[in-house]
Amino acid sequence: MLNVGDKVVYPMHGAGVIEGIEECEVMGKSKNYYILMMPFGGMKVMIPMDNVENIGLREVITASDVEKVVEVFKNEPEQTTGSWNRRFNANLLKIKSGSIYDVAEVVRNLILQDRSKKISTGERRLLDTAKQILVSELVFACDKDASTVEAWVYDLLDKNTPGD
Structure with a gap:
């Protein structure tokens, strides 16, 4: 309750x-x-x-669960195959799941994909939605403001270079 x-x-x-x-x-x-x-x-x-x-x-997840989110950002991004709309639908299902770990995967995959090959406008909107959902929960879990959390997420992703 x-x-x-x-x-x-x-x-x-x-x-x-x-x-x-x-x-x-x-x-x-x-x-x-x-x-x-x-x-x-x-x-x-x-x-x-x-x-x-x-x-x-x-x-909202606990502070100790935040480490599991960090692990998601450290993992290699999923290599998605198929058209952008197939990727879009797979990512949308992950966001709808309500799991912060699934949402973190979507954010990680789309940001890293956008760095190597620009994502579509639809995927960019999906990324914005996923990022807002992720940041809103991490704000409560980490007791930090939104801009600090978003900068932290990008810092984690900057350290995620496939092949390292």
Whole structure:
């Protein structure tokens, strides 16, 4: 059971804080909703409490789990084959999974791919989304601001040179 004040991740949107629990009537039925404040963009999201498992809402990773994210950035990028839209769909599925490790893989793969061979506009938008989701969670997990976390991610990737 999640509580007010908990830091959670909403797949495809990023991390936020549960600000409250409200009862709302929708189509004649009364339901309880978590009110989630998303720091990036200042968006408020209402999530039905009885649908949390299906949505994939989960708590932010712990500080000790951050090391596993670092390992993802140190690993070799996946060599994807096929057209850009096949890569796009595979990356989109990883982001939708809600796993920070999958999102970190997408960020790593797309940034490193963009350095060697420019990525498509669609993949660039996907990278921006994945980066926002990743950074939003790491901000809470590391207790740092967004620009510091993003610089740290790029620093880790600068050290990831395939073949080293």
